[in-house]
Structure formats: C-alpha cells, structure tokens
Amino acid sequence: MTSCFTSYSYKRANAAFVALVRNNEREAMRDSMRSVEMRFNRRAGYPWIFMNDEEFTTEFKEGVMSMTRSEVFFHVIPKEHWSYPEFINQTYAAEERQKMVQENVIYGGSESYRHMCRFNSMFFFQQKVLADFDWYWRVEPGVEMEANEKVYGFTITLYEYRRHFWSNFEIGDLRFWRSKAYMDYVEFLDKKGGFFYERWGDAPVHSLAVALFLPKDKVIHLDPIAYRHNPYTHCPQNNALYHANGKCECYAKDDFNTYDGYSCQPRWWDLMGKWNY
Numbered sequence: 001m002t003s004c005f006t007s008y009s010y011k012r013a014n015a016a017f018v019a020l021v022r023n024n025e026r027e028a029m030r031d032s033m034r035s036v037e038m039r040f041n042r043r044a045g046y047p048w049i050f051m052n053d054e055e056f057t058t059e060f061k062e063g064v065m066s067m068t069r070s071e072v073f074f075h076v077i078p079k080e081h082w083s084y085p086e087f088i089n090q091t092y093a094a095e096e097r098q099k100m101v102q103e104n105v106i107y108g109g110s111e112s113y114r115h116m117c118r119f120n121s122m123f124f125f126q127q128k129v130l131a132d133f134d135w136y137w138r139v140e141p142g143v144e145m146e147a148n149e150k151v152y153g154f155t156i157t158l159y160e161y162r163r164h165f166w167s168n169f170e171i172g173d174l175r176f177w178r179s180k181a182y183m184d185y186v187e188f189l190d191k192k193g194g195f196f197y198e199r200w201g202d203a204p205v206h207s208l209a210v211a212l213f214l215p216k217d218k219v220i221h222l223d224p225i226a227y228r229h230n231p232y233t234h235c236p237q238n239n240a241l242y243h244a245n246g247k248c249e250c251y252a253k254d255d256f257n258t259y260d261g262y263s264c265q266p267r268w269w270d271l272m273g274k275w276n277y
Contacts, residue, residue, distance in 0.1 A: 015135035016047045016073075018124065020116065023056060026063045028141035033067040036139060046137070047071040049129055053082040053115070073129050081123040082115050084196065093196040100199060108199060118195040120202035122186040125177040137171045170206070171222065181213050221265075226250040 017036065021029050033048070047070050050056065056074045065072050084090055093114075100108025107113040130136065176182060186205065194200040210219055226235045226248055235250035 012044075013135045014133055015137065016049050016130070016133050017041070017139050018049045018051065018130070018136045019139050019141070020051045020120070020124070021141050022052060023054070023060045025141040026060045030063055030067050032139050032141055033064060037068055041068065041070060045070050047073065049073045049075060051075045051077055051124070051127065051129075053077045075127055075129040077119065077123070077127070081119055081126075085190070087191065088193055088196050093193075096197050097199075105199065114196050114199060117200060117202045117205075118190070121195070121200075121205040122183075122190060125174045130174060134174055135172070136174055176214070179213075182209055185209060185212070 019029060019032070029050075048064070048068060050060075050064065050073070052074075053076070055076055061072075061074060084093075097109045097111070124130075125136075186209070189195075189200070189205065223234075223236050223238075226233075228234075228250075233250065233254045235252050235255040236248060237252055237255060
C-alpha cells in the first residue's frame with residue numbers, strides 16, 4: 001500500500017479490516033497486510049478479522065499475526081452461510097455451470113465462487129465477529145494499495161455486462177447492509193437462485209443496492225488510495241496533490257479509471273465531478 005493521502009485529521013471509526021481468505025493464501029494475505037500496515041494501519045491500529053469456511057491452521061494464524069500489532073480475530077463461517085439452500089436445484093445448478101465452462105464465462109464452473117458471492121452479498125455483515133463494529137474495510141489476499149459522512153467507498157469501476165463498483169476493495173457502513181431495505185432486496189434475489197444458476201457476483205449486487213437505496217452524496221470514490229488488484233490499477237491523477245510531492249509511488253499513466261476504455265469511471269466523474277471527497 002502506497003498511501004497517497006494528505007494529512008487529514010479524523011475521528012477514529014468503530015471499524016475493522018475484513019478478509020475472506022483460505023489457508024493456502026497465507027503469503028498473499030501477508031503481502032496485503034504488509035502494504036496496509038506499512039502505509040496506514042501501523043499508526044491507526046484497526047483490528048483485523050479473517051474469515052474462512054474452514055478452520056484456520058496454526059501456520060496461517062501465526063503468519064498473519066506476525067504482520068500487525070493490532071488485535072486479530074479468526075472466524076469460521078457457519079455452514080448455513082456457505083452451502084446450498086434447500087430451494088436450489090443442485091442438478092440444474094451443475095448443468096448451468098457446465099454450460100458456462102463451455103462458453104468460457106470467467107469462474108463459470110466454480111462452485112466456491114458462487115458460495116463466496118452469496119456470502120459477500122448477504123451474510124458477511126451478519127457474522128457474530130462483526131456484531132460490535134459499524135464500519136469495515138475489505139481487503140483481499142494479494143492486493144497492493146498505493147498509498148465525512150459517507151456510506152460506501154470504492155476505487156475501481158468497470159463493465160461486466162453492466163457497470164458496477166469493484167467490491168474486492170470497498171469501505172462501507174455495516175449498518176447499511178444490515179438495514180431492512182437491503183435485506184429485503186438481497187433475500188428476494190437469493191430466492192431467485194441466480195447466485196447458483198447465473199453466477200451473480202457480489203459486486204453488481206452491492207452496486208445495485210447502492211444505486212437503489214443511497215443518495216449520491218453518500219457514495220465516494222476513494223481517489224487518494226492508490227490500489228492494484230491484478231490486472232487493474234487505480235492511481236490518483238492529481239499531480240500537485242500526490243505525485244509532485246512524492247506522496248504516491250504508483251505511476252499515473254497506469255490508472256485503469258483514466259486510460260482504459262473498459263472502465264466506467266468517466267460516467268461517475270460526469271455525475272459527481274472528478275474528486276468528490
């Protein structure tokens with residue numbers, strides 16, 4: 001993480017870093033933590049919460065705990081939050097996965113991807129380990145971050161079939177996801193079966209909810225946080241604020257949002273202005 005923040009003063013939030021991670025992703029997770037800790041959290045001291053659908057190994061626990069001085073929590077996801085609900089026809093779901101494999105749909109044949117997307121859409125904020133927190137910062141294994149009353153923050157927008165905020169890096173208000181409006185919405189989607197039959201992702205589910213239920217002034221593009229999740233990079237473009245003074249180590253020309261036609265960030269800028277923080 002290369003922080004491109006200027007020296008903002010802030011009130012400490014009731015927040016935690018949240019990572020959904022497997023035991024075999026230990027080193028990638030340590031890389032992400034190193035980035036976050038070095039550029040931000042060694043001063044801020046926010047706790048880390050690691051979630052997995054199976055028990056964490058001793059090696060994983062020791063490996064990530066050695067990366068931070070903050071409090072660390074390890075949470076095993078309940079089976080009912082990472083399994084097929086009764087209303088899903090698993091035979092039909094398997095047939096649809098096979099069709100997607102033949103059509104070269106990304107993650108089209110993956111069962112675990114579908115469980116992950118359903119979990120991130122409707123269960124992560126219900127985990128007991130998060131009960132006492134109001135805010136979360138989602139961090140995934142292998143990411144690099146090049147370092148006001150908002151509810152949802154994002155760094156990258158892109159097309160899949162329609163525009164969406166990329167949810168593998170997001171900061172949000174847990175109270176929004178726990179709201180009746182959101183729960184009614186996501187439970188309705190769940191009953192349609194699309195997480196398993198159509199490979200619905202959590203990013204478009206979150207994006208639609210933000211568009212439906214939040215006024216635009218409650219959503220923020222986190223431009224000062226440079227970020228990379230292969231193959232895409234976000235790098236702040238304001239040279240005077242972030243590059244001329246050496247605050248950013250990323251290369252402005254690598255910014256996906258500015259220079260790649262696959263990004264839909266220009267639509268956000270048209271709506272909100274280039275910098276809305």
